Amino acid sequence: MSRSLVRRLLAGLIACLLAVEPAVAQNRVSLIRDAEIEATIRAYAAPLFAVAGLDPDAVQVYLVNDTRINAFVAGGQRLFLNTGLIMRARNPNQLSGVIAHETGHIAGGHLARLQDALSTATTAAIVSMLLGIAAAALAGDGKAAGAAIVGGTSLAERNLLYYNRGQESAADQAGMSYLDRTGQSSRGMLEFFELLENQELLTAVRQDPYLRSHPLTRERIDAVRAHVARSRHSDAGDSPELMARHARMIAKLRGFLLPPSQTLRQYPDTDRSLPARYARAIAHYRVPDLPRARAGIDALIAEFPADPWFHELKGQVLFENGRVAEAEAPYREALRLAPGEPLLRYGLAQVLLEYNTVPAATEARALLNEAVRHETRNPSFWRLLAIAYGREGNIGMAALSLSEQAAAAGNHRTALQQATRALGVLPRGSPGWLRAEDLRDEARRGIKRDRDAGRDRRDDD
Template sequence: MRKTPVPLLLVIVLLFGTLLPQATQASDRLRLIRDAEIEGIIRAYATPLFQAAGLSPQGIRLYLVQDRTLNAFVAGGLNMFINTGLLMQAEHPGQVIGVIAHETGHISGGHLATRGTALAQTRGALIATYLLGLGAALATGESGVGAAVLSGGQDIALRGLLQYTRTQESSADQAAVTLLQATGQSPRGLMEFMETLRGQEVLLTDNQDPYLRTHPLTQERIIFLENAVRQSPYADKPPDPELVVMHNRMRAKLVGFLQPLGQVLRAYPEDDVSLPARYARAIAYYRIPDIEKALVEIDGLLGESPEDPYFRELKGQMLLEHGRVAEALPEYQAAANALPNSPQIRQALAKAQIQMNDRDLDRAALDNLAETLRQEPNNPSAWRLAAVAHGRLGDQGMTALALAEGAFARRKYAEARDRAEHALGLLEQHSASWLRAQDVKNEAERQVNRNN
């Protein structure tokens, strides 16, 4: 069966029973996607707000949910989730920033901690399982769909977990306005978003966007935001032009990856020669796949912006997926040179290097994977690649340790214990790697005993 090339956006499917409010059918599940560029854009929107709220930007994890509806929520303490539907429907960055400011208000207000001990324990267990599953499946850095499925058997509706009171909603609105004021941004985007939701109030519950169902909207809230806009010295201040450029690229990228070709071409017809349009079409043609058309579009973009790391990354993926590894390698290398701290790009480069079957490139791949794993130590695919590279270089002890780490990241604790035990017999006693293998073995053994 021929494998069709699939998006750079890594889709991770996590099955949680009836997690989403609309999740009454098997097809309605929480899906996360990963993309280095889009995550960077959201981080650029959010960081000033987090800082203004006295929160550590590095301490808050941002997740993108592949869902066409309007929604955003915080869960499990410092985890913020944003639907792709919200990102694609937002007309300008101010609307997304306003929603992030509101959700930041929930975090800074401690609203998740006010729902009772029993609910907190349930939510904590759910999110812990969720994030463990994410750790076991996320960020392969590979092209394609991550198909890890987590079958935990949870039956708790997200609506119950995330239902805020009207008081909490008003408090989060006030916090959002304060944060936007502190960062010199207009509250108009948040007001526009709420007005969009107000238009859905007449719809039946099942047809409403989930944000409206978990964040109760009242006339008092709308009036508050209208007054906030009137009183704000930044009311008519447009979003930062640089953020507008980023926002338009993000929307185009999401449309290109997540919509059928026909819809992509209706949104970005071939006579549209703007950067976002060509970006969306390059991705859409790649997905068909029509690699030659895709390369024409991406080469045109690179001709204008040869240093753009995300254009380089996309071209590398196109070529790698079509077996043109030697051509893909310099594209990934250029992307990694521009963004050396991107774990996804470094891992994609490592994968291309390993596919070249060259010992020097295997060593270079291990250097890239070390950076990926420094940031994402529970990345099983990175450990798998590391095991391959160590194996080719003849280092059996490190191969065994990498396999143990990967098994532990996948929560295969018995396998992790056994592989770590094997690594202990191969590694130099009391070396750093030997001590790490001992730690993996002990923790895996503890998990095995706990689950028995």
């Protein structure tokens, strides 16, 4: 492939990624956020990232709300895991095997030709594009898959988004070494591959996308099986703590993502385990049956008063049922118990802003400023921060926050408009004014990049 063709592909890819943002807003593809689940995944992943030479805090992990089995890396150090994959993992070791393999892709710099382009795109746009291409490929719709990148893109160009067999084997070897170095078994990786192997007889449209984007061969499976046979860590089991966290994670995902009736069948009243009680409380909240949901959550809090996630769930249930004043205390307690969680700051800020008073807005603004310090590219955080500044009458900082929101969402024109507005209000030379100047320049570059990419596509037609 010529350099000019790669250049045009990447330029067009950037524009495409930005263009698919509205599709994400329409819930065709969605990311889910949950502080407890993210903390559990990080407990699995952080040791693997560390031995791979990666900064665990620099690798971003995202949960994709998709029932199919899939995981992929994109846009630099970004790891995406489908909820379908997580819920199919019978134990932490199976999920760790997948994470170890994907860590091998990150550390190995695979798909490097796309990283610069993908790193400029919004996270939701990356998910929408990659899953859209995968879906079109599974359906055999080459035209749709080509349109997902740029008009008229060939199959060879589309395959830049997929791993080849050599990279897969290299990621397997790296992943197994990471598991060994952290004292974990590679048996979970083998079990996952054996699960995928059973799908190879299915038609392409029925196969999970992981199998299509990560070519599976008999040689790869044999290599992992041979490693399991000789590794001294192959009989290492998951700790009781991780097993308990895994069961809670699965129960929580099922409670929120499955139909409540299905969750209640899977976790009947006769099951008095903590995960079952957790799942039922969530299912009752979604029915909605607020009295039973509250009773279930309150019982869990009474038994485990130092668990921040039960307090968070109570706050969420009350807030979403219009009990704003009652939701404040559980959110405060959740944040007290887990003070480092930006999502808990966001949840409490949502409650405070419902009071529509200046003192509450001031506290919300302080919470959100700390939250965006940890998550600088979260549009929802910036949107709420803009509201808080607006309630305080700080129009300049509200405009700056709206510019940050638009930049995080890939909306360059709105980012430019709001940055320009902020520059006209904020004191010249102040930190906010300087940040608005940076956002204005970034937005101008983004608009130019979009324009150039569009011209490249017209030239190719």
